[in-house]
Amino acid sequence: MSHATTPVLVIHGGxxxxxxDMNPARExxxxxxxxxxxxNGYAQLKAGKPAMDAVTAAxxxxxxxxxxxxxxxxxxxxxxxxxxxxxxxxxYTLKAGAIAGVHRVKNPILLARxxxxxxxxxxxxxxxxxxFAKEAGIELVDPAYFRTEExxxxxxxxxxxxxxxxxxxxxxTAKHFGxxxxxxxxxxxxxxxxxxxxxxxxxxxxRIGDSPLIGAGxxxxxxxxxxxxxxxxxxxxxxxxxxxxxxxxxMRVPLKRAAAEVINQEIPSMGGNxxxxxxxxxxxxxxxxxxxxxxxxxxxxxxxxxxAIYGDDDDGTGDPLPASDSSAE
Numbered sequence: 281m282s283h284a285t286t287p288v289l290v291i292h293g294g295x296x297x298x299x300x301d302m303n304p305a306r307e308x309x310x311x312x313x314x315x316x317x318x319x320n321g322y323a324q325l326k327a328g329k330p331a332m333d334a335v336t337a338a339x340x341x342x343x344x345x346x347x348x349x350x351x352x353x354x355x356x357x358x359x360x361x362x363x364x365x366x367x368x369x370x371x372y373t374l375k376a377g378a379i380a381g382v383h384r385v386k387n388p389i390l391l392a393r394x395x396x397x398x399x400x401x402x403x404x405x406x407x408x409x410x411x412f413a414k415e416a417g418i419e420l421v422d423p424a425y426f427r428t429e430e431x432x433x434x435x436x437x438x439x440x441x442x443x444x445x446x447x448x449x450x451x452x453t454a455k456h457f458g459x460x461x462x463x464x465x466x467x468x469x470x471x472x473x474x475x476x477x478x479x480x481x482x483x484x485x486x487r488i489g490d491s492p493l494i495g496a497g498x499x500x501x502x503x504x505x506x507x508x509x510x511x512x513x514x515x516x517x518x519x520x521x522x523x524x525x526x527x528x529x530x531m532r533v534p535l536k537r538a539a540a541e542v543i544n545q546e547i548p549s550m551g552g553n554x555x556x557x558x559x560x561x562x563x564x565x566x567x568x569x570x571x572x573x574x575x576x577x578x579x580x581x582x583x584x585x586x587x588a589i590y591g592d593d594d595d596g597t598g599d600p601l602p603a604s605d606s607s608a609e
Contacts, residue, residue, distance in 0.1 A: 285469040286581045287325035288563045291317050291338050293348045293575030294458035295509045295555030297589055310347050311587050314577045317341035318585040321462060326583070331464035331472035331505075332370055332393065339366075339389040339474050342460035346428045348575070349458025351387060354426050354478025356435035362426040363479055365492040366392040367403075371471035371500030378403040378492040382410055383426075386419045389476045392492070394418055402494065406486075431481075438482040459491050461507025463500070463559040471505040471561060473498050473521070480512070490515035495522035503529035503561045506539070509574065510554010514547045524558055535559075539566035567595060 293314060302310075321338030325331070343351025354362040366388035367378035377396025380403065385391045394416040395404055404412055413420060459477035466472075475498040477491040489512025490497030497508040499521035506521035515521070520542050527538035539558040547554065548570055555569025557576060567576045569591075576595060577587040588595035 284467050285465060285561075286563055287322070287334075287467050288465045288559060288565065288578065288580045289318060289321045289325060289334050289338060289462065290464070290557045290559050290565050290567065290578040291321070291342070291460070291462045291576065292507060292509050292555065292557045292567070293342055293460050295569045295574035296458070296553070296571040297573035297575060299572055299590070302589070306347065307589065309345075310575055310589065313342060313345040313347060314575060314587045315585045317462070318577050318579040318587070321464065322579045322583065322585075325464065325466055328467055330468070331466040331470050332368065332474075334464040334466065335368060335462040335472045335474040336389050336393055338462040338464075339460055339476050340387050343387050343389060343476055346430075348460050349478045350460040350476040351478075352426060353428055353431065355431050355458065355481040357479070358439070358482050358484040360435065362423065363483070363486070364388040364426075364477070365479060365488060366474070366476035367492040367494060367498040368392045368396055368474040369472065369494060369498055369500040369505075370396070371473070371502050371505050374501060376402050376494045376498075378494060378498075379409045380405040380488045380492045381486055382406065382413070383423050384410055384420045385413050386421045386425065389474055391416070391418045392474070392476075403492065426478075431478075434481050442482065459497070459509040461491075461498070461509060461557060463505035463507055463557055465505075465559055465561065465563055469561060471500045471502065471559060473500040473505040473507050475507045475509075489513070490520065495519045497521055499525055501525055501529060504535065504558065506556055506558045508543075508554065508556040510543075510547065510556075510571075511552040514550055514552025515554065517550065518542060518546050520547065520556065524556065528560055535564045536566040536568075540568045543568040544570050
């Protein structure tokens with residue numbers, strides 16, 4: 281691994297963007313946050329830091345921004361709480377860290393990394409994870425920090441529809457989306473992945489999705505790194521992130537095709553939908569999704585952030601547009 285590699289950083293801020301939820305001001309704020317996340321993460325790579333530093337630097341920006349369902353903008357559970365999940369994985373060492381169901385951790389991605397680096401475990405949950413956060417010096421906040429009026433209103437709408445035993449398709453779809461993630465390739469040719477989420481609106485019984493599950497929503501090895509965003513139950517059942525990487529590293533399927541097969545064929549065939557970002561050791565980028573849109577961006581050699589939201593946005597990768605007819609009903 282002595283040869284220098286051109287560093288690459290890819291991020292997402294969630295799939296399933298419903299166009300009528302976006303106004304010009306929100307779109308501008310989202311694009312600015314994605315750009316900032318790319319710049320902060322890429323600064324780490326330019327400084328010769330490892331891929332994991334870029335991943336956590338980028339995700340921290342998105343966790344601190346209320347426009348995304350992670351950290352500050354997390355959605356509410358059925359009981360009116362915010363429950364946060366996150367995971368990181370280092371592709372070079374295959375080390376990983378994950379946390380689930382925390383209520384007071386300002387930046388869940390930093391706690392996931394601490395689990396990887398400072399404990400002998402991979403995954404911690406709930407009160408135990410928060411006790412570990414204290415020991416590891418990770419910043420804790422009052423649960424009220426996470427509350428935003430928009431997310432609270434989304435819960436009220438979902439509760440009302442529950443009570444009336446009806447499900448509006450947009451709401452049903454929107455419930456499952458909004459996660460932030462990053463994958464990076466550093467100058468040493470090493471890959472890393474991370475994902476952070478507030479889960480789904482109106483979730484019950486301590487439900488946990490794919491984001492903190494290594495192999496489902498987050499995975500990296502020495503040839504591939506993936507972070508997913510979508511209907512978590514389906515990503516868990518397909519072990520989506522690991523599945524993409526196995527196709528790339530074991531079956532020698534090109535990254536874009538491997539990612540599209542899992543995200544746009546396998547998951548929709550089971551009734552799920554969503555998107556993912558993927559990166560291979562050669563710096564190839566894939567950002568498949570089968571929803572209205574996916575907040576996404578990437579940055580490479582020229583240091584220029586490329587940011588996109590909708591399916592018809594030019595995200596600079598030269599990809600054909602995702603087939604909109606493959607989104608799940």
